[in-house]
Amino acid sequence: MTTDDDKHGPSRRKVLECMTWAGTGVLWTVAGGVPTSMGLIDGAIAAETKGLTFLQISDSHVGFDKPANPNVLSTLEEAIERVKTLPVQPSFMIHTGDITHLSKPKEFDDADKMISQAKLDVHYVPGEHDILDEEAKLYRERYGRGAKGAGWYSFDANGVHFIGLVNVVNLKAGGLGNLGDEQLEWLEADLKGRSASTPIVVFAHIPLWVVYKEWGWGTEDGGRALEYLKRFGSVTVLNGHIHQVMQKVEGNVTFHTAQSTAFPQPAPGSAPSPGPMKVPDDKLRTLLGTANVTFKQGEQRLAIIDQPLKS
Amino acid sequence: MVMRTRVTGHRFTAALGVTAFLAIGLLALPAQAEEPTVKIDNFTFNPPTLKVAAGTTVTWKNEDDIPHTVASVTRTFKSKALDTDDSYTFTFTTAGVYEYFCSLHPHMKGTIVVEAKTGSN
Numbered sequence: 155m156t157t158d159d160d161k162h163g164p165s166r167r168k169v170l171e172c173m174t175w176a177g178t179g180v181l182w183t184v185a186g187g188v189p190t191s192m193g194l195i196d197g198a199i200a201a202e203t204k205g206l207t208f209l210q211i212s213d214s215h216v217g218f219d220k221p222a223n224p225n226v227l228s229t230l231e232e233a234i235e236r237v238k239t240l241p242v243q244p245s246f247m248i249h250t251g252d253i254t255h256l257s258k259p260k261e262f263d264d265a266d267k268m269i270s271q272a273k274l275d276v277h278y279v280p281g282e283h284d285i286l287d288e289e290a291k292l293y294r295e296r297y298g299r300g301a302k303g304a305g306w307y308s309f310d311a312n313g314v315h316f317i318g319l320v321n322v323v324n325l326k327a328g329g330l331g332n333l334g335d336e337q338l339e340w341l342e343a344d345l346k347g348r349s350a351s352t353p354i355v356v357f358a359h360i361p362l363w364v365v366y367k368e369w370g371w372g373t374e375d376g377g378r379a380l381e382y383l384k385r386f387g388s389v390t391v392l393n394g395h396i397h398q399v400m401q402k403v404e405g406n407v408t409f410h411t412a413q414s415t416a417f418p419q420p421a422p423g424s425a426p427s428p429g430p431m432k433v434p435d436d437k438l439r440t441l442l443g444t445a446n447v448t449f450k451q452g453e454q455r456l457a458i459i460d461q462p463l464k465s
Numbered sequence: 466m467v468m469r470t471r472v473t474g475h476r477f478t479a480a481l482g483v484t485a486f487l488a489i490g491l492l493a494l495p496a497q498a499e500e501p502t503v504k505i506d507n508f509t510f511n512p513p514t515l516k517v518a519a520g521t522t523v524t525w526k527n528e529d530d531i532p533h534t535v536a537s538v539t540r541t542f543k544s545k546a547l548d549t550d551d552s553y554t555f556t557f558t559t560a561g562v563y564e565y566f567c568s569l570h571p572h573m574k575g576t577i578v579v580e581a582k583t584g585s586n
Contacts, residue, residue, distance in 0.1 A: 220530040220549065256532060256548060282569045286532065286546040327538045327566035328574055369508070370572035427507035430530045 205450030206312035209237055209244040209274070210357070212394030212444075213414030215283065216265040217255035222417035222430035223438060226255075230268050232463050233415040233444050237272045240446065245311060247274050250394035250412060251281025251322070251359030257292055266296070280305055281359040281395060282322040290323070306337050308344050314449055315348060317341065319358035321373045331360030331373035331395075338375065342382050353388040353449060361393040363402065363409050366422035371396050380407060390447070390458075396428070398441070399460050410458050413443040439464035500524045500554065503575060505533050505547070505567075510575030519582050522556040535575075536568040543568070 211233065218226050237244065249269070254261035269276060278297040285293050285304075294305065301307040304320040319341070321331035333341075345354075356362065362379060364372030373379075383389045389407040397419035402409045417430040418441035425431065433441060443462035450457075501521060504511045506528040517523060525535045527547040535544040535553050541563060544553035557563065557579040567573035 218530075222530065256546060283532070286569075325568055325571040327536075327564065327571055329571045368572065370570050427509070427529075429508065 205448055206314055207242050207244045207446065207448045208311070209240075209247045209272075210250060210392050210394075210412045210445040210447060211237075211247055211269070211276075211415060212250040212359075212412040213252040213281065213397055213416055214249075214265050214269070215252055215255045215414065215416035216268075217258060217261035218416055218430075220417075220430060222432045223442075226416040227264060227268060229439070229442050229463060230265070230415045231271075232439070233442070234268055234272045236461060236463065237274070237444065242448070244274060244446065247272065247276045248316070248318070248357050248392065249276055249278045250357050250392060251279050252283040252394065252414075252416075253278065253281070255283055255416075257284055257286035257290075259292060262292055262296055277309070277316065277318060277357075278305075279318040279320055279358055280322055282325075285322060302340055303334075303336055306340065312449065314353045314355055317344065317354065317356045319356060319362075319379070321358045321360045321362070321376070326374070329374045330364065330367065330370050331358075331362075331376070333358075333373060333375050333379060338378050338382075341379055345382050345386075348386075350385050351387055353390070354383060354386050355390045355392065355447075356383065357392040359393065360395045361400075361409065361411055362391050363404075365396060365400060365411070369422065369428040371422065371428070383407065392445070392447070397431075399445075401458075408458075410445065412445040413441065413460060413462065415442050415444065415463075418442065502526055503535075503577075504528055505535075505573075508533075508567075508570055508573055510565075510567075510573060513574070514576045514578060516578045516580060517557060519558060519560050519579050520556070521579070522554050523577055524552050524554045526550070526552045532569065533567045533573065534569055535565055538564040538566065 214230050215226050216230065223229060253265045280290065280293050290304070298305040304323045306318055306320050308315060308317040310316070319333060319337065321333050324334055325332050360373055361371055362373045362376035387406055391407060391409045393411045394414070396411050397414035397417065398411065398421065399413055400411045418433060419428050420431045440462050443460060446459040446461055448457040500523070501515055501517055502524045503515055504526055508529065515523065525544065525547070527533050527549060530549055532546040532548050534546055537543060542555045546569070547553055557577060560579050560581040563577040563579065565575050565577070
């Protein structure tokens with residue numbers, strides 16, 4: 155399951171099932187090429203540590219106190235504790251939004267206090283729950299410095315180009331997530347002149363591809379962003395928002411959504427609404443967690459390990 | 466037998482009676498439910514379409530575990546984020562069709578149809 159040329163190995167669906175059962179996660183590896191295979195956690199750990207490892211954390215929803223998880227700070231703490239004990243320490247974290255539940259100063263404070271215990275740099279993008287105050291002032295003040303527009307930006311690490319996008323503002327009635335012209339133009343310019351062999355990681359709160367339109371799980375103009383990314387050999391799109399792992403590979407683009415650290419949400423269409431899903435207490439931590447991503451230069455593999463709080 | 470005679474024999478009167486009854490019903494409505502309420506639950510507005518007379522104050526109440534907003538498509542009105550059990554009210558003074566949505570979950574849509582006041586003309 156972890157061999158490099160596992161083209162005839164388990165189907166994606168199979169691997170996903172494995173991941174759920176094992177409670178560990180899937181890994182993908184890529185560098186400057188097309189991600190053609192994936193395997194389970196052992197492969198990632200075995201990988202040389204020479205590449206880049208970073209961690210995705212998402213949907214902390216600090217301030218949420220409803221039955222689906224009355225204590226989201228303690229599950230966030232557990233997630234951070236697990237980060238600290240990872241065999242390979244990530245270089246940094248990305249947070250794909252919904253840091254808080256209601257954009258309150260205390261929620262931002264509490265989240266920051268907890269997340270900073272990992273002692274890693276964190277690159278944030280906002281979720282719709284982080285911009286509920288007037289003009290999204292609190293988010294901008296804390297995380298938006300140096301970012302463009304509503305908070306988008308890019309940076310480089312170990313030869314990988316990272317792009318944080320915002321698709322939770324100016325949403326239109328009846329529509330999905332939205333990037334908007336200004337941001338798309340910025341993205342096009344940001345990518346211009348970059349070598350097609352540069353591995354790209356795009357992260358945003360709402361999935362860039364349409365997971366489930368009926369629940370608004372997708373981005374209206376995500377296709378335009380993907381157009382600009384088409385020429386790159388390795389593109390990884392990391393999202394949150396839907397509080398469950400979901401993945402898809404389309405050409406050179408790998409899509410992956412992370413679990414929340416706060417509460418699970420139902421599978422698309424499996425419940426009357428996408429609201430917080432109450433599960434038995436002993437099951438909750440199997441549905442919460444983070445994702446660990448590893449790049450290894452010189453190999454055609456990129457690895458993503460979903461890491462539930464409890465397996 | 467008596468009922469049937471009345472219906473067939475006094476059709477015109479009966480029709481008038483129905484009109485009068487409807488008119489009374491409309492007049493009585495504000496007294497019964499002064500603030501018509503749209504319930505927000507399961508990521509939907511209930512009822513999705515609400516008809517009210519001009520001058521009516523409509524209340525939205527969020528019964529979900531997730532915050533929602535009530536935002537007019539034409540920006541005529543917009544609530545702040547409503548947490549669980551929070552309410553928002555808006556008074557519709559002018560007749561018209563007001564479409565709104567949740568600006569956080571834009572697939573959630575609703576309509577308020579405001580009719581000109583009856584009885585005054």
